[in-house]
Amino acid sequence: MKKMLLAATAVLALGAPAFAQETLRIATEGAYAPWNFLNDNGEPAGFEIDLGNAICETAGLTCEWILNDWDSIIPNLLAGNYDLIMAGMSITDERLATIDFSQNYFPPDPSRFVAAPGSDLDFSALSGARIGVQSGTMQAGYAEANLAEGNTIVSFSTADQNMADLMAGNIDTILADGAYLDPVVNASNGAIEYYGEDVLIGDGVAAGMRKNEAELKAQIDAALDMLKADGTVDALIAQWFDGMGPFFTE
Numbered sequence: 001m002k003k004m005l006l007a008a009t010a011v012l013a014l015g016a017p018a019f020a021q022e023t024l025r026i027a028t029e030g031a032y033a034p035w036n037f038l039n040d041n042g043e044p045a046g047f048e049i050d051l052g053n054a055i056c057e058t059a060g061l062t063c064e065w066i067l068n069d070w071d072s073i074i075p076n077l078l079a080g081n082y083d084l085i086m087a088g089m090s091i092t093d094e095r096l097a098t099i100d101f102s103q104n105y106f107p108p109d110p111s112r113f114v115a116a117p118g119s120d121l122d123f124s125a126l127s128g129a130r131i132g133v134q135s136g137t138m139q140a141g142y143a144e145a146n147l148a149e150g151n152t153i154v155s156f157s158t159a160d161q162n163m164a165d166l167m168a169g170n171i172d173t174i175l176a177d178g179a180y181l182d183p184v185v186n187a188s189n190g191a192i193e194y195y196g197e198d199v200l201i202g203d204g205v206a207a208g209m210r211k212n213e214a215e216l217k218a219q220i221d222a223a224l225d226m227l228k229a230d231g232t233v234d235a236l237i238a239q240w241f242d243g244m245g246p247f248f249t250e
Contacts, residue, residue, distance in 0.1 A: 020215065024061040025082035026052050026207075027068045031158045032180060034240040035088035035205075038067075047240035048086040051105060054232055055207075058223040071136050071157060074099060077210060084209050084220070088177065090202030092138050100211045102220040104204030105233055107247050111139050111199040112181055114166070114192045115173040123173075123196025126151055132162045132171040138201045139175045147175075167191065175199065179241055186242075 028036040030044050039045040044065045056063040066082050077085055077099065090109070091101045113123055121129050127150040133140040135155035143153045154171050156162040159180060165171050173195065174181075185192055209216055227233050234246035 021083070022062060023064050024056055024059075024084060025064045025066055026084045026086050027066045027073055027077065027082040028052075028085075029070045029073065029087045029158075030067045031070070031160060032088045034183065035180070036086070047236055048088070050236050050240075051227070051233065052084075052086050052207075054227055054236075055220060055223045058226055059219050061219075069157065070134065074136075074208070077208060080210075083213075083216065084207050086207050088180070088205055089208050090138050090177075091204060091206050092141070092202045094138075094141060095208070099208045100213065100217060102207040102209070102217060103224055104206040105224055105228075106179070106205035106237065108200060108202060108204045109177050109179045111142070111175055111201055112178045112194055113173050113175055113196045113199075114181055114185060115195050116166075116169075117190060117193055119172065119195060121172060121195070126173075129173055130154055130171040132156060132166055132174040134159050134162055134176065137176075139177070139199075142199065142201050143175055179244070183242065 028044055028048060030036055030038045034046050036044060036046040036048045044067065049065065052065070053063050068076055068082075070087065073085055073087055074095070076082065089095070091104060095101075115121065126147055129151045131143055131147055131151055132154050133143050133156070135157060140153070140155055147153065154165070156165065159176065162174055162176070163184060166174050178198070181194075185194065207220055209220070224233070228248035231249050234249050237245045237247065
């Protein structure tokens with residue numbers, strides 16, 4: 001499994017960490033802009049990287065970033081290969097059966113359908129459609145549970161592969177997070193557009209962790225409380241999501 005480690009030294013703002021380790025190992029996909037991606041130097045960047053580093057600074061920890069493919073990101077958390085997931089992951093009942101989450105740091109984000117202009121699909125009652133989703137996402141789970149009858153659900157390892165097949169005409173539509181789709185649609189010069197009603201799934205985006213990690217959960221939530229209260233979270237959302245928000249401050 002390909003991994004990339006990147007350490008960022010944090011200021012010990014809160015004194016000695018309550019977390020048993022002084023280094024917080026955070027896994028991210030590095031392929032889901034603007035949440036997380038690799039910059040021109042091949043280093044993790046994006047909203048969650050900046051927020052994760054701010055969490056470490058506030059909590060008095062050192063961040064170590066680990067790249068992991070989306071499909072195996074939860075299994076490798078459970079195997080102890082890292083302590084936290086920050087990868088555009090929404091809180092869902094299905095995931096809560098296996099892992100725990102911090103409080104959310106991005107509110108529930110409507111999922112949306114995109115397709116080429118002039119699509120003749122009836123998005124109020126999809127039938128005969130090839131629907132692209134990223135495997136292991138809440139959209140994939142929703143599609144399999146609610147859209148599989150009469151349609152073909154096509155799963156892709158990454159969001160980029162999903163979008164490439166839509167552009168190539170190999171699938172008819174994509175169901176994905178609105179916050180991910182917005183910049184893609186805006187940059188497409190009319191090559192794709194939104195269709196149908198928003199689909200509400202999940203309880204917002206948060207950091208995933210193993211169950212029974214009470215000290216870690218408390219420390220992450222305490223840091224997020226501070227970063228929400230001082231406007232840091234809203235400022236990072238506005239920076240990375242084209243002025244979106246504010247959500248956590250008035």
